[in-house]
Amino acid sequence: MKGIVKSFPGVLALDNVDFELRAGEVHALLGENGAGKSTLIKILSGAHPRDGGEIFLEEHPIEIRNPSHANSIGIRTIYQEMNLVPTLTVAENIYLGRLPRTPFGGIVKKKDLIHDVVDVLNALNIDLNPKLLVRDLTVAQKQIVEIAKALSQKTKILIMDEPTSTLTSHEIENLFALVRNLKSKGVGIIYISHRLEEIDLIGDRVTVMRDGKKMKTLFVADTNHDELIQLMIGRRLEEKYPKRQTSLGDEILKVEHLTLGGAFEDITFRLHRGEILGVMGVVGSGTEAIAHSIAGALSYDSGEKYIAGVKVEIHSPQDAIQNRLGLLPEDRKGLGLVLKLSVKANITLANLDAISKKGWLNLAEEEALSRRYIEKLNIVAPSSSTRTENLSGGNQQKVVLAKWLCKKADILLCIEPTRGVDIGARVEIYSLMNELAREGGALVIFSSDLDEVLGMCDRIIVVSKGRLVAELPRNEFSREKVISYAFGELSHASAEKAEGNPLTQNRAQG
C-alpha cells in the first residue's frame, strides 16, 4: 500500500501512509486508538474506499471494491466486533454463504458440512463441537470460530485485529501456533495488538502509527518496548502502572458464601477502604458472573453481602447504587454506555437526581457537572454534547468511569477495565483508580490481563471453575503462581511447567 490517504469529515484519518507486507511474515501494526490502524485495515479489506494512494497485490495494482471482493482475492479480516450469527451452529457459521448443498433444491448437506468443518478444525488443532450454537459459546470460543471461518478459505493475507484481547494465555498459545503454521504456508499476516509482549513473540516486523501517519517500520528483533511506546505516544511512558501508597481503612465490602449454581460457588472475600483487589480467572472461570451478582445485575442462589459491616440486600443495580456500589461492565458498548446519547448524558445517567428537581432536569447544572468530570478524567471529545459512539475506546471507557465517579460510588467493580484501551488512556484510567482508592474508596478489578492485576492490585484472589482457589497478598505475587492456580494446576510440578512456557516466560522478562 502506497501513499494511502483517507479523510473523514473533520479528520484526516490517514496521511500518506505506506505499508508493505511480505508473504510468510507477521507484520504487527501498532498505535493508540485513533492512530489510523483500523482505517488502514478497513481500506485494505474493502470496507472503506480510499481517497488517495495505490494498493498492489503481488506487484499488480488492484482496486478493492468491497469486503466480498477483498475476500475473493484472498484478503481476510478478523474484526474485534464479531460477525457471527448467534442462532446458527459453529459449522454453519464457518461455512456461511458457501454451505455444501444438494445440486437440486439447494438443501444443505449437513453431513458433508460437519465433515468439512471437522477437517478444518482438526487442521487448526481446535477442539470445538461444530454442532454447538454460537450463542452458547464463550467469547473466546466465538473468536476461534471467527478465525476458523477466515482460514477455511484460501487466504493470502490475514488481518487480525486484536485477536487475543479476550483469550486466555492457553488459548493465545494455540492461536500463535496457528499463526506460525499459516506463516510457514506463505500467508502474510497483519497483526494488530496493544500487547507489546505478543508482538515480541509473534511479529517479524512492526509498523507504528500515530495520528494517521506512519511513524516507522522496524524489525521486531531490533527494537524494544521503550522505543515502540515512545513512537506510539510521542513521549516516554514513565510508569505503566502508577505507584501509590496503600493505607487500608475499615472493611467496606464483605461477600460471604455467594453461590450461583453452574456459575460460581462459595465465594467469600473482604474488601477494605483504600484497597484495590484483583480477581483473576481465565475466561469462563466465572469472574464476570461474580461481579454481576455482587452488583445486583445477576441473581444468585445463596450468600450474603455486607457493606461497611451491615448486611445488605442487593438484588438490582438500583440496590447496588443505593449502597454506593458501581459496576464497570466488561462490554462498554453493549452494557456500559448508551452510545446514541451524548457524553454528558452518559456521565449523569446514574446520577439524574443530582441534576433534577421534581423530575425536571437542570441542563445548565448537567453541563457544569459533566464538564467537571470531562476535565478531571481528561476525556477527549469535541464537546460534551458529542455522541459517545464517536469517541475512541479509551475515552468511552473514561466516560463509563466518569459515570460512577459522578455518582460518588465508594466501591467500584471493574470488569476488564482496559480491554481494547490504548496505553496512554490505560495509564490515565489506572491513575484514576488509584485516586479513588486513595480517597477512601475501594476497587475490585476482575481481569484476565495478568499484568494488569499484578501491576495494580494490593491482593489477588484467583478463581478457577467458579471457585475461589487462592488468595495472594502483594508480597507473594508471582506470575507463575497465579497462572497455575488459575488453570487449576496446583501442584509444584505444574508451576514449573508454567515457567517453561515461552509465553509466560517472555512476559515475565518484559
Add this chain to the structure above:
Amino acid sequence: MKLKRPPKSQWEQAGIVTILVVICVVIALLEPRFLSRSNLLNVLRLSAILALATYGQAVVIIGGGIDLSIGSIAAMVSVLSAMMTSTLGIIPGFVIGVLVGAALGGINGVLISQFRVPAFIATFGMLVYAEGIANYISKGAPIEFMPEGFGFLGSGYIGPIPVPIIIAVMMFILVHLLLNRTKLGRCLFAIGGNDRATWLSGVDVGKYRISSYVSSGVLTGLAALVLTSRINSGQANIAPSLPFDTIAAVAIGGISLYGGEGKLIQAVLGATIISVINNALNLINVSTYVQMMVMGGVILIAVSFDNLRRSGSKKSLLVRAGEISGLEPPK
C-alpha cells in the same frame, strides 16, 4: 478510528420540509381546491389530530418500544367518552376518555415491562382486545345525539384558530419539554438507546417504560376526543389505521424506529405529510382502495428508507444480540 458525523438531523429536517412543500405544490397544481381556505383549515385540523397521536407513538418509539394498540385505544375512548357525556356531561365525559387512554396504555406498559411480553405482541393483543370491548359496549353502532358544546374540541375556534390546532400546539410544547427537559424523557432516550446499560446504571427501566405507554395512551385519548367531537359521535371504528399512520409519520419524519433518538418536530412534519397526502387523495376523488394502496406504499417506503439511513444502528442491535450469557434482562 471513529468518523465524525456531520449534523445530519438538521439537513434531514430541511429535506423533510422540502418534501412537504413539493408535495403541496404538486397537489395544488393538480387540484386548485387544495389551496382553498376551508380545505387548508381542514388539512391542518386533521394534521393536528394525527400529530397528537403521533406524539404518543414517538414517545414510545424513542423509548425503544412500539404501540400498535392506539387504534383501539382511540375506539374505546371515543365510545366511552360519548356514552359518559350523555349521562354525566361533557367535561366528565372527556376526563373519563383521557383516563381510559391512560389506563389502557398502562396495561400495555405493565404487560411489556413486568410480564416481559414483546411490545409488538402486547400492543397487538391490546389492539384486538380493546376493539372487541369498544364494539361490544357500543353494540357496534355509533353513539350519537351529543349535547350542545360537544363539538367544541373538534370544530370550535378560539379567535380565528381551530381548537384542534391549539391543542396540538400546546401538547407539542408539553411533550417536547417532557422529552428534553425531564428525567422521564432523558431516561426514555437512554432506554431506547441501550436498555441494558440504562438498567445497569440504576435507572428504573420498568417504571419509565410504563410511563411511555401511559403517555401514548393519554395522547391517543386526546386525539380520539378531538376526533369524536369533530364527527359529533362516538364510534368504535373511529381510526382503524391510526397505529400505522402514526408509525409512518414517525418514520417519514425521520425518527429512528430503533429507538433512542429523534425530535418531536419530526413527528409533526411526518404527520402533516401524511394528512396532506390523505387530503389530496380525497380531493381528487380516488377510491378507498387506491387510497389504501398509496398510503401503504408510502409507509413501506418510509420505513425502508429509515432502515437504509440508519445502517449504522444495526451495529448496536448486533451488539445487543451478542449480550453475555447469564446476565438478566432488564425489567
